[in-house]
Structures are given as C-alpha cells and as structure tokens.
Amino acid sequence: MMRGVPTVWGDEVGERLPGGNVHGAWRVGDTVRRTTGPWSPAVHALLKHLEQSGLPCVPRFLGHDGLGREVLTYLPGRVVDLDTEELSDGQLIEVVAWTRGLHAALQDFDHPGPWRFPGPEGPIMLGHNDIAPYNVCFDGDRLAGVFDWDLAGPTTPLLELGHIAWTGVPLFRETPDDVVLDRLRLIAAAYGGVRPRQVLEACLERTQLAIDGIEAAVAAGDAGMINLAETTGEPEPTRLRRAALLRRVPHLLALLDAGV
Known part of the structure; x- marks a missing residue:
C-alpha cells in the first residue's frame, strides 16, 4: 500500500471488541474498524500529523473499508478494568x-x-x-x-x-x-x-x-x-x-x- 493513496479495505464485519458505549469497534486482523461521523476528517488529519511527528502509541489511519468504516491499526496491550482495578x-x-x-x-x-x-x-x-x-x-x-x-x-x-x-x-x-x-x-x-x-x-x-x-x-x-x-x-x-x-x-x- 502506498502512503497518501486512499485505500478501500474489505467489507468483513470482524470481531466486536469489548467496551465502547458510544459506537463500538471491530477487529479485522491487525486493523480496527470504527463508525465515522462529521468529525472524522479532522480526527484523521490529526492522526496523520501525529504519525509524521513520530509520537508512539497512536493508531495509524489507513483508509476506509467497504462498509464505510474508518480503518486504523490495532494497538495490542492490556486495558485496566476501572470497575475492579486502578492504574499503578x-x-x-x-x-x-x-x-x-x-x-x-x-x-x-x-x-x-x-x-x-x-x-x-x-x-x-x-x-x-x-x-x-x-x-x-x-x-x-x-x-x-x-x-x-x-x-x-x-x-x-x-x-x-x-x-x-x-x-x-x-x-x-x-x-x-x-x-x-x-x-x-x-x-x-x-x-x-x-x-x-x-x-x-x-x-x-x-x-x-x-x-x-x-x-x-x-x-x-x-x-x-x-x-x-x-x-x-x-x-x-x-x-x-x-x-x-x-x-x-x-x-x-x-x-x-x-x-x-
């Protein structure tokens, strides 16, 4: 995939990720798919800027899939459960x-x-x-x-x-x-x-x-x-x-x- 070239990914629904009381997210391989809104172009521009800055721990915006969802890189790691834990x-x-x-x-x-x-x-x-x-x-x-x-x-x-x-x-x-x-x-x-x-x-x-x-x-x-x-x-x-x-x-x- 060439950078800067809009990419349309497939239309696989994917695995529903836990959490998400607003829209939710789905995992497909090493990507995450999420519903977009009027604010999404501004958010994507911000993510692209952060990618260029080299700031770690930020998902990359990769394009959209066949269902119209944004496609982001999946960030592996453990999420602390606020109901039963606290951050160290x-x-x-x-x-x-x-x-x-x-x-x-x-x-x-x-x-x-x-x-x-x-x-x-x-x-x-x-x-x-x-x-x-x-x-x-x-x-x-x-x-x-x-x-x-x-x-x-x-x-x-x-x-x-x-x-x-x-x-x-x-x-x-x-x-x-x-x-x-x-x-x-x-x-x-x-x-x-x-x-x-x-x-x-x-x-x-x-x-x-x-x-x-x-x-x-x-x-x-x-x-x-x-x-x-x-x-x-x-x-x-x-x-x-x-x-x-x-x-x-x-x-x-x-x-x-x-x-x-």
Missing part, C-alpha cells in the same frame, strides 16, 4: 508523560474541524479529550497504545490532566485523601509546570464540560451519544459523582496547601 503509579506516570509528548507534537497543528467535542471557551490547543484507562492499553507498566480519538479537538493542557485525574486518581469515586494527594502530585510532577491544585480544579471544569457536551450531543441527535445515554444513563452518573467530589474539594485543597 507507573502506569499513571506513563500516561501523563505521553500526554506531555502529545501536546508538544500538536503545538504546530491546527484544523478548523468540525470536532465532535466543542471544548471549552478559549481553548489554546488541540488534544485527545478522553485520555482515560478505558482508552489506553499497557504492556506491564509501559504504555502501549492510546485509542478512541473521536473526541479529539479544542482543549487546554490542564483540562486533559483534569480528565486523567478523574479516572486515573481516580476522583470519580471516594478514593482516600492520602491517595488523592499523592496521585495529584504525581500527575503534576510527571507533566511539569503545573500544580496539583490546578489539576484538581481543572477536573471540576472538565467534568462539567462532559456533562454539558453529552446533553448537547443527545439533543442534536448524535447517535453514539444517544446510545451512551441509553446504556449508561449518562450524564447523570457523572453529575452525581462530580457533586460528591465538589463537596470534598475545599478539604483537599486545604490539605494540599498545608503540604500534607
């Missing part, structure tokens, strides 16, 4: 360090979209927007892949880190204070140039953006987000978990300020 410290450091590399690689990339996730007011860059344990895979503690780029689009570095904290600390459940403080500090140190309190505060902003974004997408008829709402009840679970975190934030900030 080593895995969390790997994810954050990779995120720093992602942001560096995208400094010279811009695209008008459209993007599926509208992002915040005053975005300063493009990013993944959904870096979380369910969208990454590992070989031991080593990061092996980052997938599901459909929400890529406008963001800020702190919002990316806030989302990592939401699922990676994790802040979406009642994680003990000492663990929260240690992991927020770990995230800030692994990324560099940010403070743990900024990551915590960004988590609140990012989760509100998620709530607003899901509601807007459902109202606009986004089939994937409608499926997410129907199968998981979102955004209500995120709203309730965010409210629980919000009640803890003053205490957590006081502990951070006290250097506990």
